[in-house]
Amino acid sequence: MPSLGADMEAGTLVEWKVAPGDRVRRGDIVAVVETQKGAIEIEIFEAGVVRELAVAPGSRVPVGALLALVGTEGAMQTPAPAAVAPIGPQPAVSLPSASPPPAPQPLAGARPLRTTPAARRRAGALGIALDGLRGTGVDGAICLADLPAGAPPRRGGFDPLGMRKAIAAAMGRSKREIPHYYLSQTVDLAPALERIERLNAGRSPPERLLPAAIMLRAAALAVAETPELNGFWGEDGFRPGDGVHVGWAVALRGGGLVAPAIRHADRMPLDALMTAMRDLVARARGGGLRGSELTDATITVTSLGDRGAESVLPIIHPPQVAILGFGRIVERPWVVGGTVVPRRVATLTLAGDHRASDGHRGGLLLARIDALLQRPETL
């Protein structure tokens, strides 16, 4: 049973997505586990053949206990592909479309595309193509749980009470154990916002960049230059992260929040970052997050958005050692070249773990973000 969060002690196996004898590849979803944060899909990090499923659905299993045995015998000649490829037959049509259902594929072993009425309706409403989806419903039909985003959790749904408990445990632990220091800096966002407005010209609303994206991009680049703030605090002291995986805090509609990771956010161009943020928000609210996304973050960023407060003193999510908070963008008097002018600004706040770093490093990080935002053409 993988640990999907510092506060997770056990999980309930809801469903196996594989059976003994199935060939699995790195990144495949092998099981669904119910946690206090809802149903989470468990991916596998090894390629091989499933030998044995050690736990029956419905069982509550402590973290670290054996779930299944996967053999990685040399008999497997084909090397695992670098990228995760869709498994199973390639569906012939996508929704929304008024075309009749496809005729069964003549290919040996191929099954006709089947989609349940509920999944078909939701896919149509969300504009999700069914191509490439793997059906796990009755008779291999694509059901709600197979939709990539926007689909609510298939079973259980969102459990606000469980989530509240999880947040309480993590934040309580943070405030008990972590000596926080706080640094703030108000940053002139005019150049960055002007760049975004230029880039957005002629784009349709779903394609437009949001201010949070450019701020996140600047933060990710700055964090990459400040490794003391990017990583984990454990029994052996500080362990740096293996990349800048930014946990992006997403408020859930039913209350509570999660901060799934955008891996290697510092290497993502602006548009890719924006796409990743949108995808994460949709899946976080729809219950489609992967377990690794909840454990990978090396630092968290929270943005209060255009209805939030002007600044935030955030609490570090253990075992991370830092968190950045962006306040609401506001128009304020600002001195430019000896003249007071109206300017759009935002207050950035860093909370750092004093066991892992000192305020000096934190100050450098904020100054670096500020500097990057003043030269947005490089972002």
Place this chain on the structure above:
Amino acid sequence: MTAKVHLDRAHGVHLLREMLRIRRFEEKCAELYQAQKIRGFLHLYDGQEAVAVGVMQALGPQDAVVGTYREHGQAIARGIPMGPLMAEMFGKVEGCCRGRGGSMHIFDRQRRFIGGNAIVGAGLPLALGLALANRMQGRKAMIACFFGEGAADEGEFHESMNLASLWRLPVLFVCENNLYSMGTPVGIAEAETAIWQKAAAYRMGGEAVDGMDPVAVEVAARRAVERIREDGVPWLLECRTYRFRAHSMFDAQLYRTKEEVESWRKRDPINRLREWLEKAGHLHPADLERIEADVVAEIAEAVAFAEAGSPEPVEELERFVTMDEVPQ
């Protein structure tokens, strides 16, 4: 009430008038059927008028009548006005059943006419229950239950005779034996063709009477009703009669000869009573003309009423499938 019938002029003319009302009404029905004003099944009572008219003389308003599907005569003799009757056959909302029943299903709550019933024999158990309710509620009333001799073929006849006698239910069973159930002669349907004799097997009284003679029917019915009211036991009255017309409007009558029909027509109850009244000096040609004219006028009024009626709005289609309350 007494079983004796004083056939004075007034009563004789009354019987004749009632039979004529039925006969002329149905002649108009046949005409309107061919003009497609009336549809569905239409079974005419032509020839059997003496049975309904005779039996109804013995009943009071507190009593109830269970009819058959050949029940226009029973309904008219019971006093149901021709207007709502004709409107029912026209399928109009002014019909006595708002156009839901048609010719075979005439109901009139006010006159305790509990339905034309088109399932042969199915009215008999109903009559038992109506009688049982009367007795349990202390009402001194009885039920006249009409059925054809074909109903005696049915199991419900046996069940109902047995239970009525066993529970001493005040029911007058009136068997209108017109010799044919549709096209099947009674001789090849019943092992015992004297239906009234079956009463004995149920320890029930019964008799057969000339169903072409309204006076004879009335006398027999009064006698039966008197016994039922006195002893509270059922009675089986077999009225031997004949229908002059076909079973229904679409019937080639392959099963009987014209000669047979003609021989029965000679016993037409209307002609017989008219001749008797004329011979007795109770009826003058002018009287008959006046009666005929009255009847024609009454029917014309009924047809006009039906013609002027309106169809039930289709939105009301499902009304009364289930009832919101029990009508009082």
Place this chain on the structure above:
Amino acid sequence: MSGVPARITYREACRQAIRAAILADPRVFLMGEDVGRYGGCYAVTKGLLEELGEERIRDTPLSESAFVGAGIGAAMAGMRPIVEVMTCNFSLLALDQIVNNAATIPHMSGGQFAVPLVLRMATGAGRQLAAQHSHSLEGWFAHIPGLRILAPATVEDARHMLAPALADPNPVLIFEHIMLYNMEGELDPAVQGVDIAKARIRRPGRDVTLITYGGSLFKTLAAADALAVEGIQAEVIDLRVLRPLDTATIIESITRTRRVVIVDEGWRSGSLSAEVAMRIVEEAFFELDAPIRRVCSREVPIPYAAHLEQAALPQAEAIAAAARGLVRPAR
């Protein structure tokens, strides 16, 4: 009656209901085969003749058509008869009266007459009574407009459905499953009545809806228990009223669970389960995230031998398997 919940049998609940109804209303009486001296084929009416007398507890001859028809006539003339037909198999001998008279006369007479009749009958298999005493024909009657069809499955419904059935101006048929008569249950004295219009959710759940009624309710609840151990939360709906169907409760549940198994002791072909399934398809097709499944009796006349009889009937294992197959399909 004390204020403490009493534990009584379904049979006793039926008896209490009949007794209370007769004592409460002089128009109410019971008639049927062997309801008096014998005490009822399934002993439901034992002791009532002695207490209430021959006028109110009437033994009839073996004349289903006559005494059911008499019940209809008496109802039309102001009484409130309770007619017992020994089993629904025998009700076929009275089918003419039920379908051609009771169900049609209110409409056919243009609303001049109502038929406030209650018809009770035993239904179902499980006592090795073979093919002429074991069938479940309530689905047939549920086809007929004008009738209300009830299937009390709990002691509470057995005790309290009769009064509203008698108050209904329309003919009401009550089907009592023979395997329930010995079943015990709590009767809460605080509950003074039940409706005869709505289905009830007997067990809430979120993963799959199991719809059933009558004798199959407890098999279905057992299946839901077994599923719960595996982590599948099954919702169990007791239809209670087979006509008119409470479609709203069904659809509401399926909108949440998106999966449904219908359990019906009637045969599958042309059955009540087929009707329920079709209502779901008509009204909630786009909510479905899996095919509709049914668990019905095998299509044989119910046989005598115990193992064959049990093999013919819906069982908890089959119900659980059907639900499991929807929630966790094998691939």
